[in-house]
Amino acid sequence: MRLSSFFMPTLKESPADAQIVSHKLMLRAGMIRQTSAGIYAWLPLGWRVLQKIEQIVREEQDAAGAQEILMPTIQSADLWRESGRYDDYGKEMLRITDRHDRDMLYGPTNEEMVTDIFRGFVRSYRQLPLNLYHIQWKFRDEIRPRFGVMRGREFLMKDAYSFDIDAAGARRSYQTMFLAYLRTFARMGLKAIPMRADTGPIGGDLSHEFIILAETGESGVFCHRDWMNLDVLADAPGYGDDLQAFFDKCTGIYAATDEKHVPGESPVPEDQLVSARGIEVGHIFYFGTKYSKPMNAVVAGPDGNPVLAEMGSYGIGVSRLAGAIIEASHDDHGIIWPDSVAPFNVGLVNLKPGDSQTDTVCQDLYHKLRAAGLDVLYDDRDERPGVKFADMDLIGLPWQLVVGPRGLKNGTVELKRRATGQKEEVSEEFALTRLIGG
Amino acid sequence: MRLSSFFMPTLKESPADAQIVSHKLMLRAGMIRQTSAGIYAWLPLGWRVLQKIEQIVREEQDAAGAQEILMPTIQSADLWRESGRYDDYGKEMLRITDRHDRDMLYGPTNEEMVTDIFRGFVRSYRQLPLNLYHIQWKFRDEIRPRFGVMRGREFLMKDAYSFDIDAAGARRSYQTMFLAYLRTFARMGLKAIPMRADTGPIGGDLSHEFIILAETGESGVFCHRDWMNLDVLADAPGYGDDLQAFFDKCTGIYAATDEKHVPGESPVPEDQLVSARGIEVGHIFYFGTKYSKPMNAVVAGPDGNPVLAEMGSYGIGVSRLAGAIIEASHDDHGIIWPDSVAPFNVGLVNLKPGDSQTDTVCQDLYHKLRAAGLDVLYDDRDERPGVKFADMDLIGLPWQLVVGPRGLKNGTVELKRRATGQKEEVSEEFALTRLIGG
Numbered sequence: 001m002r003l004s005s006f007f008m009p010t011l012k013e014s015p016a017d018a019q020i021v022s023h024k025l026m027l028r029a030g031m032i033r034q035t036s037a038g039i040y041a042w043l044p045l046g047w048r049v050l051q052k053i054e055q056i057v058r059e060e061q062d063a064a065g066a067q068e069i070l071m072p073t074i075q076s077a078d079l080w081r082e083s084g085r086y087d088d089y090g091k092e093m094l095r096i097t098d099r100h101d102r103d104m105l106y107g108p109t110n111e112e113m114v115t116d117i118f119r120g121f122v123r124s125y126r127q128l129p130l131n132l133y134h135i136q137w138k139f140r141d142e143i144r145p146r147f148g149v150m151r152g153r154e155f156l157m158k159d160a161y162s163f164d165i166d167a168a169g170a171r172r173s174y175q176t177m178f179l180a181y182l183r184t185f186a187r188m189g190l191k192a193i194p195m196r197a198d199t200g201p202i203g204g205d206l207s208h209e210f211i212i213l214a215e216t217g218e219s220g221v222f223c224h225r226d227w228m229n230l231d232v233l234a235d236a237p238g239y240g241d242d243l244q245a246f247f248d249k250c251t252g253i254y255a256a257t258d259e260k261h262v263p264g265e266s267p268v269p270e271d272q273l274v275s276a277r278g279i280e281v282g283h284i285f286y287f288g289t290k291y292s293k294p295m296n297a298v299v300a301g302p303d304g305n306p307v308l309a310e311m312g313s314y315g316i317g318v319s320r321l322a323g324a325i326i327e328a329s330h331d332d333h334g335i336i337w338p339d340s341v342a343p344f345n346v347g348l349v350n351l352k353p354g355d356s357q358t359d360t361v362c363q364d365l366y367h368k369l370r371a372a373g374l375d376v377l378y379d380d381r382d383e384r385p386g387v388k389f390a391d392m393d394l395i396g397l398p399w400q401l402v403v404g405p406r407g408l409k410n411g412t413v414e415l416k417r418r419a420t421g422q423k424e425e426v427s428e429e430f431a432l433t434r435l436i437g438g
Numbered sequence: 439m440r441l442s443s444f445f446m447p448t449l450k451e452s453p454a455d456a457q458i459v460s461h462k463l464m465l466r467a468g469m470i471r472q473t474s475a476g477i478y479a480w481l482p483l484g485w486r487v488l489q490k491i492e493q494i495v496r497e498e499q500d501a502a503g504a505q506e507i508l509m510p511t512i513q514s515a516d517l518w519r520e521s522g523r524y525d526d527y528g529k530e531m532l533r534i535t536d537r538h539d540r541d542m543l544y545g546p547t548n549e550e551m552v553t554d555i556f557r558g559f560v561r562s563y564r565q566l567p568l569n570l571y572h573i574q575w576k577f578r579d580e581i582r583p584r585f586g587v588m589r590g591r592e593f594l595m596k597d598a599y600s601f602d603i604d605a606a607g608a609r610r611s612y613q614t615m616f617l618a619y620l621r622t623f624a625r626m627g628l629k630a631i632p633m634r635a636d637t638g639p640i641g642g643d644l645s646h647e648f649i650i651l652a653e654t655g656e657s658g659v660f661c662h663r664d665w666m667n668l669d670v671l672a673d674a675p676g677y678g679d680d681l682q683a684f685f686d687k688c689t690g691i692y693a694a695t696d697e698k699h700v701p702g703e704s705p706v707p708e709d710q711l712v713s714a715r716g717i718e719v720g721h722i723f724y725f726g727t728k729y730s731k732p733m734n735a736v737v738a739g740p741d742g743n744p745v746l747a748e749m750g751s752y753g754i755g756v757s758r759l760a761g762a763i764i765e766a767s768h769d770d771h772g773i774i775w776p777d778s779v780a781p782f783n784v785g786l787v788n789l790k791p792g793d794s795q796t797d798t799v800c801q802d803l804y805h806k807l808r809a810a811g812l813d814v815l816y817d818d819r820d821e822r823p824g825v826k827f828a829d830m831d832l833i834g835l836p837w838q839l840v841v842g843p844r845g846l847k848n849g850t851v852e853l854k855r856r857a858t859g860q861k862e863e864v865s866e867e868f869a870l871t872r873l874i875g876g
Contacts (some may be wrong), residue, residue, distance in 0.1 A: 007505050007568060009559035033555055035510055036542070041555060042508040050508070067445050070480040070488070072473060072592045073511060073575060074532075074544070091537045094512075096544075099529045099579045104474070106512070106534075106544075117471055117479060121447035130445060137511060137575070141537045154510045 001344070003379040008045050010391050020216045022326035023148030025335050029395045031322070038145025038153035045395060046322065048343035048375075050156065053321050054135055056187050056340060057158045064180040064239050066131040066160050071113050073137055077103035079112040082295050089201060092140045106139035111202070111291050111313055114161040118309065119297040125165040125307065128299065129173055133160030135318060149323045150279070151218070156319040163309045165301060167288070170310035174206065174286045175243040177314040178250070179236060181210050181282045186233055188321065189338030190328055192281055193227050195255040202313060204287025209257055209280045214327040217277035223255035224268045279324045286312040335396030336419050344377040345369075346435055347397040351385050351404030361413070361428065362403050372436040393418065401431055439782070441817040446483050448829050458654045460764035461586030463773050467833045469760070476583025476591035483833060484760065486781035486813075488594065491759050492573055494625050494778060495596045502618040502677050504569040504598050509551050511575055515541035517550040520733050527639060530578045544577035549640070549729050549751055552599040556747065557735040563603040563745065566737065567611055571598035573756060587761045588717070589656070594757040601747045603739060605726070608748035612644065612724045613681035615752040616688070617674060619648050619720045622754065624671055626763055627776030630719055631665050633693040640751060642725025647695055647718045652765040655715035661693035662706045717762045724750040767857075773834030774857050782815040783807075784873055785835040787826050789842030791818050799851070799866065800841050810874040831856070839869055 009030040018024040026032050031046030042050055058068065074096070080086035086093075086105075094106040107113070114132055122130065135158045145153050162173035178194065185192035190212050197209035211221050230253070237246050254268045257278075266273060289308040291297070298306040317324075329336045337343070346369055350362045362378065369376045377397060379388050385404070392400050402414040412425040415434060426434070447468040456462040464470050469484030480488055496506065512534065518524035524543075532544040545551070552570055560568065573596045583591050600611035616632065623630035628650050635647035649659050668691070675684050692706045695716075704711060729735070730747040739745040755762075767774045775781070784807055788800045800816065807814045815835060817826050823842075830838050840852040850863040853872060864872070 005503075007507075007559075007570065030559075033558060035551060035554070036512070036514045036540075039510045039512055041510060041551070043555075044505045044507055047506055047508050065443075067482045068485055069445075069482055070485050072477045072479060074474070074477055074577065074592050076474045094534065094536065096532065096534050098532065099581065102474075113473060113479065116473070117481075120471060121445075121468075132445060139512065143537065154512055 001375075001377050003377055004381050006377065007043060008395070009043070010394060018148065020147050020150070020327070021330055022150060022216075022323035025326055025330060025394070026148055026323065029335060032149060038142055038151070040149055040152060040154075045343050049322050049337070049341055050319060052341040052343070053188065053325075054156070054158075054318055057184055057316055057318060058135065060180045060184040060187070061133050061158065061160060064131075064176050066133045068134060069132050070134045070136060071107070071110050071117075073106055073139070074104050075107045075113055077105055079116055080105065083112050083291055084294060085112070085201065092142065094139045094141045107136075108138055108140045109202070109313070109315070110134070110159055111161065111311075112295070115291045115295045115297050115311070118163055119295060122163070122299055124300050125302060128309075129162065129164045129169055131160055131162040131173060131177075133158060133314075147216075147323070149319045152319065155317065158316040158318050160314040162312045162314070165299065165307060165310070167310055170286055170288070170312055172243070174284065174312050175247045176239060177284050177312070178208065178247060179239065179243055181284065181314070181316070182233055182236070182250075184316065185210060185212075185281060187340055188325055189340065190281070190325065193221075193223055193255050193278075194250060195221060195223065195257050195278075196251075196260045197257045197283065198259040199285055199287070202285045202287065203290045204285045204312075206286040208251075208284050210282035211255075211257070211278035211280055212324055212328055213276045214279050214324070215277055216327055217279040219278050219280060220258035221256070221276055221278040222258070222261040222266065223274050223276075224253050225272050225274050226253050227255060228274065279320075279327060280317070281321055281324050282314075282316045284312065284314045330396070333390070334394035337396045337398060339398050342398050343395070344375040344397050346374055346376045346399045346401055347392045347395070348376050348378045349388050349392060349400060349402040350378070350380050351388070351402060353380050353382055355405050357408055358403055358405055361408060365401060365403065365413075365428065365432070368432055369435060374435065399435060401435070439813075439815050441815055442819050444815065445481060446833070447481070448832060456586065458585050458588070458765070459768055460588060460654075460761035463764055463768060463832070464586055464761065467773060470587065476580055476589070478587055478590060478592075483781050487760050487775070487779055488757060490779040490781070491626065491763075492594070492596075492756055495573065495622055495754055495756060498618045498622040498625070499571050499596065499598060502569075502614050504571045506572060507570050508572045508574060509545070509548050509555075511544055511577070512542050513545045513551055515543055517554055518543065521550050521729055522732060523550070523639065530580065532577045532579045545574075546576055546578045547640070547751070547753070548572070548597055549599065549749075550733070553729045553733045553735050553749070556601055557733060560601070560737055562738050563740060566747075567600065567602045567607055569598055569600040569611060571596060571752075585654075585761070587757045590757065593755065596754040596756055598752040600750045600752070601735075603737065603745060603748070605748055608724055608726070608750055610681070612722065612750050613685045614677060615722050615750070616646065616685060617677065617681055619722065619752070619754070620671055620674070620688075623648060623650075623719060625778055626759065627778065628719070628763065628766055631659075631661055631693050631716075632688055633659060633661065633695050633716075634689075634698045635695045635721065636697040637723055637725070640723045640725065641728045642723045642750075644724040646689075646722050648720035649693075649695070649716035649718055650762055650766055651714045652717050652762070653715055654765055655717040657716050657718060658696035659693070659714055659716040660696070660699040660704065661712050661714075662691050663710050663712050664691050665693060666712065717758075717765060718755070719759055719762050720752075720754045722750065722752045768834070771828070772832035775834045775836060777836045780836050781833070782813040782835050784812055784814045784837045784839055785830045785833070786814050786816045787830060787838060787840045788816070788818050789823050789826070789840060791820055793843050795846055796841055796843055799846060803839060803841065803851075803866065803870070806870055807873060812873065837873060839873070
């Protein structure tokens, strides 16, 4: 993509109303634009990141055996009356009346709808286990939306729902999603710590939040300092394996949100307890028959008798992750995207558009990098080098490849790794090998 | 994907409330489930098709130079008051009041919002032309939703918006989308005829609908019989070329929707005029300054003076296309998916699960086909052959590969092309070569 025709409206100054660094940087990099309080349009750069995040989430859900569907955003209130949550949910639920005066709502979550789909089709325990997920926009009418996409009103969530014939099966499903979440966040360069958590309006008695430590986090969290240097995935089992030992190991190291942490009663000695702020990026629940019972979601068991489905649900804040990754990975100059979610792999900077040698070399690099399957943002704009460097650092692509007449006289281009700031004067060929090779 | 664990709830009987064949077949094939009047959940098989359609649309928009963004579903009423459409739109607009008593709405289209984004960032004619598109769920509160996803209330639409400095530029943008639409529908195996059309609530004075001829179509249409055997793309130019001659050629052959067709006044002799029913799958508009004027979307022109942006908008009914393709491609046994949008490339039918040789050959084929990048649905269920054949025909995968003990005795498997019904007894190797080779 040529930057001269790419719609990426960067801002020099931080907008006054943005309080946290990810919100500031997303606005400055031209990733998003607020269209109403807590509601955002994703501009091309932001949309590319959101798609990358979504795809990682999807791949791990698929690998874990969940099946993708898509449920609609608008739901009938009747379903929520069946579960009893229609009155419980309060003002965060966006309630809507259609032209025929039917009570509808914009889904904040989908336990009721997926249970209705399940009971409509699934008849036998032989069709279990079943895990259905979708990646769909949700709406929660927050009283004070803030922090950009981190706490917006319209937000993209992946929510999965597992159905099992008994509690043992449901525990396996829970453990499988537990592993999938650790893998998902790790692939995005995030260290997410699973913490015992409250179940809130979803219900149930077993629940973990996946929390990224960050100063700007909304939740207070507590964990054993062993979590700081632990790579729990180092010897993780595969999805098909027995996961109990892995699950026990992960949950055996203390970590809890402040609702669950009782000062003085944690098993961790004070000098080994880390108290920090965290951002919730995922939340998983095992709630048994909380929905299957009132909604009568039963299947025939092995003996032919009806059995209520044992259920769990599993959420990832897909749009929130765009902000959370920035909170975890930035510096004074801007965003530092992990390779896996970067909107482009390489930023190619032409220091002197119009100079025929520089143009020729840039064109050549552009075509070769793209031919190798890399996404390249080619800054061919008629701007000063300082502007170009500042924009490249701001938008945080993993690699910058800088081409100018001075370097070309010596046969070199400059290759810069955004994360470390390390620069190398190298030949065109070396740069290509480095970028394409890995 | 193994069918024994794939969530594909097929139905033997046609649901009574489905009137047209695509709706019946989508329900019977377990592609969708109605969750409220005119609102559907996409089950795994349907979701796969919808994603394929979406990806073709995306690729052609990108190739045509449009840039993808994502605007939210919930919009502020204030934007629509600026354009004057808030009161005009009537009861099809789903109006919502949020917890702070602000008037909101579920977007039925996005002219206002994209114009607001444009005026927020674009300052100079040098940033034009610009075409921004998104693929997002829309809501139109139809008084009588019907025909399944063909006329639902919540539906997926691709809508693009072009901005140019003058009418000549806007015409080029219009022609570019015109070509992109022809290519898009052709890639899905559809013959879509561009017809002069009314502009309705979008406005403007130049507009084409892209119509697929089908008996169940909602619109009456008229066209010259030359359209019947014409491949307009046979000598089509590329996106970067001058498109005027191509556009003139396409629009020079008579085709009009019934709102635009005046009986007795068309230039086509009666015996060469085809009168038919059609399904609208795309609609493009050139409306000049209809939105930029009231919303003051101006840029500095070459002389520094402010110029109103010349705009057009371009819609494709993405979810509707799933139904339209079925209307155009089915037989008495079920759906016949074109290869480009098929949910799987191959259906592999094991006629005798449990028979060790049959199982081994199926496993081998399954792994080899998948290793070659094909999507395979492996029917490993413990069901009668008749059930398996019926389901395979119903869901309409392009190829069926049938493996049973009887054939294996002779060293053969059966390869069936769904579209023609042609069956061949071939060796495993031949089947693999045929499927992987093309």
